Amino acid sequence: MTTSSETYDRELTEILHSRGQRVTPQRVVMNRVLRSAKRHVTAEDVLREVTGKLPNVSLPTVYATLELFEELGLVRRVATESGPALFDSRTDEHQHVVCRRCGRVQDLDTAVDDSRARAAARRAGFRPEHTDVVLVGLCADCAA
Amino acid sequence: MTTSSETYDRELTEILHSRGQRVTPQRVVMNRVLRSAKRHVTAEDVLREVTGKLPNVSLPTVYATLELFEELGLVRRVATESGPALFDSRTDEHQHVVCRRCGRVQDLDTAVDDSRARAAARRAGFRPEHTDVVLVGLCADCAA
DNA sequence: CTGGATGCAAACTCTTTGCATGCAT
DNA sequence: ATGCATGCAAAGAGTTTGCATCCAG
Numbered sequence: 001m002t003t004s005s006e007t008y009d010r011e012l013t014e015i016l017h018s019r020g021q022r023v024t025p026q027r028v029v030m031n032r033v034l035r036s037a038k039r040h041v042t043a044e045d046v047l048r049e050v051t052g053k054l055p056n057v058s059l060p061t062v063y064a065t066l067e068l069f070e071e072l073g074l075v076r077r078v079a080t081e082s083g084p085a086l087f088d089s090r091t092d093e094h095q096h097v098v099c100r101r102c103g104r105v106q107d108l109d110t111a112v113d114d115s116r117a118r119a120a121a122r123r124a125g126f127r128p129e130h131t132d133v134v135l136v137g138l139c140a141d142c143a144a
Numbered sequence: 145m146t147t148s149s150e151t152y153d154r155e156l157t158e159i160l161h162s163r164g165q166r167v168t169p170q171r172v173v174m175n176r177v178l179r180s181a182k183r184h185v186t187a188e189d190v191l192r193e194v195t196g197k198l199p200n201v202s203l204p205t206v207y208a209t210l211e212l213f214e215e216l217g218l219v220r221r222v223a224t225e226s227g228p229a230l231f232d233s234r235t236d237e238h239q240h241v242v243c244r245r246c247g248r249v250q251d252l253d254t255a256v257d258d259s260r261a262r263a264a265a266r267r268a269g270f271r272p273e274h275t276d277v278v279l280v281g282l283c284a285d286c287a288a
Numbered sequence: 289c290t291g292g293a294t295g296c297a298a299a300c301t302c303t304t305t306g307c308a309t310g311c312a313t
Numbered sequence: 314a315t316g317c318a319t320g321c322a323a324a325g326a327g328t329t330t331g332c333a334t335c336c337a338g
Contacts (some may be wrong), residue, residue, distance in 0.1 A: 097272060108265060
């Protein structure tokens with residue numbers, strides 16, 4: 001089930017206009033790149049992908065746009081124990097496995113019951129919004 | 145139930161000797177600082193605390209020692225979505241709440257069932273070792 | 289003594305900021 | 314026309330590396 005670029009573009013345009021923000025080529029291309037990315041990407045990854053389609057895009061713009069997209073709910077920052085920031089265009093509930101040796105990240109799709117943790121967080125005075133679940137270990141290659 | 149510095153020192157000495165590594169004043173003091181720290185600390189935090197007890201300790205030594213202690217299982221790096229690396233001397237299973245606005249981190253003590261996630265990770269070829277659970281939201285102060 | 293551990297300085301990576309220009313509205 | 318968004322350069326935060334010296338065993 002692949003979604004077309006036009007659908008991505010239309011959705012982005014709608015969100016941006018509803019907030020009085022501009023639809024620029026950089027934002028359109030970055031949105032397409034992110035939404036069709038299979039893996040978790042760094043800002044550098046995004047720049048590389050985008051540059052193939054639109055020249056002269058700068059890293060500061062990539063960072064600014066990633067931050068914007070995060071606010072818009074289009075991407076989520078992945079919690080990691082080190083290394084450059086990773087961004088994930090899947091915003092639905094899922095988990096990550098990270099290899100502590102090579103840094104590889106993969107999605108998991110299982111149910112994790114965080115209701116007791118959320119309740120404890122509220123008792124501690126927090127207003128929890130989402131839960132990052134990261135399993136740290138070794139991938140098949142690094143285990144060998 | 146406070147544990148004395150002597151107990152910390154003895155435990156550290158034992159682990160280091162068993163691996164043929166040296167017991168230096170820097171390591172002893174850092175171990176005491178970390179084990180008695182209530183909150184989650186950055187490398188800078190550790191340096192500040194240590195400098196009060198032992199002058200001329202350098203940040204590279206703090207980083208090297210934190211990495212060593214991580215290998216020894218004395219501290220764990222906390223998964224976060226951004227900011228400087230956080231270290232936690234609690235190595236038993238627990239969760240964290242992080243304020244996405246001010247970065248405050250607090251411990252939670254609840255049971256989170258990650259067995260299905262672990263199984264899924266193994267199916268994906270990983271050998272999961274531990275699970276980081278981080279609830280992201282707003283703390284009481286920042287919610288206002 | 290001897291080599292692992294340290295301190296210092298410098299390099300490096302990742303990210304943010306300042307500012308002049310450009311383009312979406 | 315207006316001012317938000319961009320590109321470029323430079324600065325900034327956090328972490329790592331190189332190397333001479335030191336000290337724990």
